[in-house]
Amino acid sequence: MVGERKFKKYLVVVIFLFPSLVGLIVFNIIPIIQSAIMSFTEWDLLTKPKFIGLENYINICSDENSIKGLTNTLKYVVGYVPVIIVLGLIFAVFLDMKITGVKVYRSIIFIPVVISWVVVSLIWLWLYSPDSGLINYFISILGFEGPAWLQNEHTAMPAIIIASLWKDMGYVTIILLSGLQNIDDEFYESANIDGANSLQKLFYITIPTLSPIIFFLLVTLLISSFQIFDQVFIMTRGGPFGSTRTLVQEIYENAFQMSKVGFACAQAWVLVVIILTVTITQNILQKRWVNYDSK
Amino acid sequence: MILNKRARVNKICVQIILLATSFLMIFPLLWMFLGAFKNNNEVIQMPPTLLPSSVNFDNFKTISELFPIGRFLFNSVFVAVIATLLQVLFCAMAAYAFAKIKFKGREIVFTIFLVTMMIPSQLTMITLYRIFVGLGISNSYLGLILPGTYNALGIFLMRQHMSTLSDSFIEAALVDGSTQFRIFWRIILPLCKPALATVGILGFMSAWNTFLWPLIIISDTNLSTLPLGLSKIQGRWTTEWNLLMAGDVISTIPILIVYLFTQKYFIKSLAHSGVKG
Numbered sequence: 001m002v003g004e005r006k007f008k009k010y011l012v013v014v015i016f017l018f019p020s021l022v023g024l025i026v027f028n029i030i031p032i033i034q035s036a037i038m039s040f041t042e043w044d045l046l047t048k049p050k051f052i053g054l055e056n057y058i059n060i061c062s063d064e065n066s067i068k069g070l071t072n073t074l075k076y077v078v079g080y081v082p083v084i085i086v087l088g089l090i091f092a093v094f095l096d097m098k099i100t101g102v103k104v105y106r107s108i109i110f111i112p113v114v115i116s117w118v119v120v121s122l123i124w125l126w127l128y129s130p131d132s133g134l135i136n137y138f139i140s141i142l143g144f145e146g147p148a149w150l151q152n153e154h155t156a157m158p159a160i161i162i163a164s165l166w167k168d169m170g171y172v173t174i175i176l177l178s179g180l181q182n183i184d185d186e187f188y189e190s191a192n193i194d195g196a197n198s199l200q201k202l203f204y205i206t207i208p209t210l211s212p213i214i215f216f217l218l219v220t221l222l223i224s225s226f227q228i229f230d231q232v233f234i235m236t237r238g239g240p241f242g243s244t245r246t247l248v249q250e251i252y253e254n255a256f257q258m259s260k261v262g263f264a265c266a267q268a269w270v271l272v273v274i275i276l277t278v279t280i281t282q283n284i285l286q287k288r289w290v291n292y293d294s295k
Numbered sequence: 296m297i298l299n300k301r302a303r304v305n306k307i308c309v310q311i312i313l314l315a316t317s318f319l320m321i322f323p324l325l326w327m328f329l330g331a332f333k334n335n336n337e338v339i340q341m342p343p344t345l346l347p348s349s350v351n352f353d354n355f356k357t358i359s360e361l362f363p364i365g366r367f368l369f370n371s372v373f374v375a376v377i378a379t380l381l382q383v384l385f386c387a388m389a390a391y392a393f394a395k396i397k398f399k400g401r402e403i404v405f406t407i408f409l410v411t412m413m414i415p416s417q418l419t420m421i422t423l424y425r426i427f428v429g430l431g432i433s434n435s436y437l438g439l440i441l442p443g444t445y446n447a448l449g450i451f452l453m454r455q456h457m458s459t460l461s462d463s464f465i466e467a468a469l470v471d472g473s474t475q476f477r478i479f480w481r482i483i484l485p486l487c488k489p490a491l492a493t494v495g496i497l498g499f500m501s502a503w504n505t506f507l508w509p510l511i512i513i514s515d516t517n518l519s520t521l522p523l524g525l526s527k528i529q530g531r532w533t534t535e536w537n538l539l540m541a542g543d544v545i546s547t548i549p550i551l552i553v554y555l556f557t558q559k560y561f562i563k564s565l566a567h568s569g570v571k572g
Contacts, residue, residue, distance in 0.1 A: 009398065012475045016392035019385040020408070023445025028411045031419035031426065038422065045425075091316070094309050101313075107558050108317040111324065114554045114561065116504035118522040119543045122529060123327050126536045132339040134326065166320070171565060178566030227415050230506045234526060248417050248507075255421045256511060268418040275415060 039266040044259040056266035066267060068242050069250035070274075072157065076246065077225045079161045085217060087165065088172030093206070095173065096180045106177070110170035117167070121234035124163040125150070128235075150236050153243035160231055160244060172217060179213040180206070211290045219282055226275050247271050327547070330540035331355075338536040354541035358528060364545055366517055367524035372549065374436065374520055375502040378443030382498045383491055385444055390453035391479050395465060405454075412447040416508070424511050438512045439520065443502045449494040452567070456490035457483065493564040496557070503550055521546040 039056055043049035060066045095106050112120065127133050128149040136146035149159040187205050196204070207214070229248040232238060238245035247267065255264035330338055331354055332347040358364050392398075393405050423442070424433065432438040460483070468478050484491070509523040519527065528542045554561055 009396070013392050013396055013398045016388045016396070016475075016479075017404070019381075020389035020445060020450060023385070024408060024411060024447075026426065027423060027442050027445050028414065028419060031422040032414060034422035034425075035418055091313075094313055097306065097309060099306060099310055099313070105313045105317055106562070108320050110558070110562060111551075111554070112320060113565075114500060114550050115324075115547055116506070116522050116550070118504075118506055118525045119327075119546050122525065122539050122543050123323050126330070126338075126539070127323060127326070129534070129536075132341065132343075132534075132536065134343065137341060137343060166323070170320070174562050174566055223413075223415070227417060229417075230522075233506075234529065251417055251421070252507070252511075256424075261421060264421055268415075268421065272415060272418050276413065279413065 035265040035268060038262050039269050041262040043262040045261055046259070049262065052262070056263050057270075059263065060266060060270060065242070065245065065250055066247075066270075069245050069247040069267075070270075072243065072245055073226060073228065073247045075157055076161060076164075076228050077222065079158065080164055080225050081218070081221050083161075084165055084168055084172050084221065085214065087169050088176050088217070089207075089210075089214075091169065091173040092176035092180055093202070095177050106174070110174055112167045113170045113174075115167075117230035118234055120163065120167050121231045124159075124166075125235050128159055151240055153240045156236055156240060156244045160235060163235070164228075164231060172221070175217060176210060176213060179210045183209050208291045212292055215282070215286050215290045219279055222278055222282070223275055226271065226278075324547070327540045327543050330536055331544040333537050335535060335537050338540075354537045355545070358538055358541055361531065362524060362528055363517060364524065364528075364542065367519050367521045368545060368549070370436075370439075370518060370524075371503060371521040371546075374439045374443070375499055378440045378502045379495055379499040381440070381444040382446050382449060383495045386446055386449035386453050386494055387484060387487065387491065388479070389450045390457050391483055393450070394454045394457035395460075395462070395483070396475070408447045408450055412451070416442075420508065420511060427512060433512050434515050434518060436518065439509060439518070442508060443498065443505075446494070446498060449498065452494055453487065453490045456487055460486055489563075489567075492560050493567050496561055496564040499553075500550075 038049060040051060040053060041049035042052050042055075091109065095102055095109070099105075127135050130136055130146070130148040130151065133149075135149070139146035147155045149155050183206070187209070188201060191201050191205060227248055228246050229252065232244050232246050232249060233252075236244045238249050248271070251264050251267045251271070254260040254267065329345065329347060332350050332352075333344075334348070334353070337344060337347060355364075389408075393401060427433045427438050432441070464482065465478055468482065469475075504522065505520075506522040506526070509520050510526070513519055513523060516524070516527065525539075525542050525546055529539060532538045
């Protein structure tokens with residue numbers, strides 16, 4: 001009787017978990033194991049994979065494209081993540097003030113977030129165009145000559161970062177804003193009585209209270225910006241002179257265009273190790289600055 | 296008095312900054328809409344004109360002569376809707392088992408789910424593509440939809456929500472002879488609407504916008520979703536901005552309508568995922 005009930009309970013659990021378990025196993029666990037194995041092989045999809053040990057990983061260290069892909073990705077991460085968090089913080093504070101039309105501003109600032117990267121990339125491709133783009137037109141009105149943004153190896157990556165800031169700022173702002181709205185007004189009132197100025201309030205009340213959310217944003221934004229692909233693929237295909245080629249574009253091209261599947265798997269593992277290292281480091285460092293009990 | 300005056304000046308400054316920023320946010324989109332109705336001379340002429348000289352749908356017609364743009368639209372809507380519905384259902388089912396049924400190994404299985412959340416899809420996409428080719432579902436709707444039905448973050452968010460619901464009425468319903476499935480469908484799901492909306496909106500947005508996976512799995516133009524179709528249109532007309540903007544407009548209108556009608560939930564969902572995550 002008890003055995004039967006237990007069996008029935010497990011049957012129910014299995015049924016409830018079944019679709020997600022299939023997803024977990026087929027879309028995650030099996031591909032992870034396979035790609036780990038394939039990263040130690042030379043494989044062009046047509047012939048049988050050949051075991052070559054650590055050769056792919058050794059080659060990555062001296063492969064010019066891999067190194068370029070990694071440094072470009074790092075440039076993007078460094079140029080994008082800190083700036084967007086500061087911008088998001090500033091606008092979250094602004095949008096938390098009692099200002100006429102603040103609700104309209106909130107929904108406008110969020111619009112680019114819902115639009116797909118391919119659409120956004122095409123718009124910015126036109127805006128950046130050296131001969132028919134609006135940006136250089138406005139620069140010329142001011143009496144200067146704008147660069148050929150995406151066709152110049154010095155300005156291409158900054159241009160992609162600017163477009164990314166435009167698209168994602170609303171997301172960061174809204175998340176920080178929801179945190180601001182949870183801060184008790186009493187903190188600010190007692191700070192006012194003590195005669196604190198706005199900057200003091202920002203650094204001693206707002207940022208410490210928001211630190212768990214800033215931490216969450218840092219972790220997720222770092223993970224997603226290491227995976228940058230869509231905007232680069234549409235706007236520059238990695239050019240000019242490979243100055244915007246990213247790690248994910250490297251992986252995509254090696255796996256699906258150059259038939260270097262084993263090598264692409266090894267590159268993907270390098271990306272994973274970098275992402276995990278950054279995430280774990282942040283988790284260790286967070287104890288020093290993230291404040292969980294200020295509510 | 297002095298303080299009050301300074302606060303007023305500050306407010307006006309912020310008001311101006313917000314106005315300017317809103318303009319910067321809206322203008323590229325407005326420029327896209329206007330560009331979609333201009334002809335191929337107007338989009339490259341300098342100095343540019345703000346408004347198109349005549350309003351017609353020539354650009355849309357030109358695109359649809361070479362690309363099945365209506366089909367792209369249908370594919371995107373179909374794939375995003377089905378994937379989202381399935382994802383919400385599957386996440387809710389798993390979350391219910393994790394939150395409300397006690398079984399051996401529950402925490403271990405749940406932890407495995409959470410760990411996979413950290414694995415970027417670029418690692419799995421290469422071999423997952425091989426698996427889908429092996430199963431014969433590459434280049435098909437199934438191949439587009441299936442990966443979108445699984446979402447560990449969705450399971451996590453819904454479990455958080457379900458854990459806050461009281462166990463007592465579930466126990467009472469079980470005593471009354473109700474099955475777990477009935478309880479899940481009749482009692483739990485209606486109580487979880489906010490969490491369902493959050494997961495649904497996040498799922499829909501990612502399904503609607505995803506580009507890399509369709510690029511890998513789909514080679515048939517007729518099965519392309521809008522982002523993939525647009526990149527093909529770009530391959531054909533690299534700098535015909537009027538045509539590219541027309542394609543952009545078709546891809547943007549549906550999601551913009553969804554956003555305008557559900558923006559409260561949109562913003563809440565994202566904020567929610569941030570605070571809880």
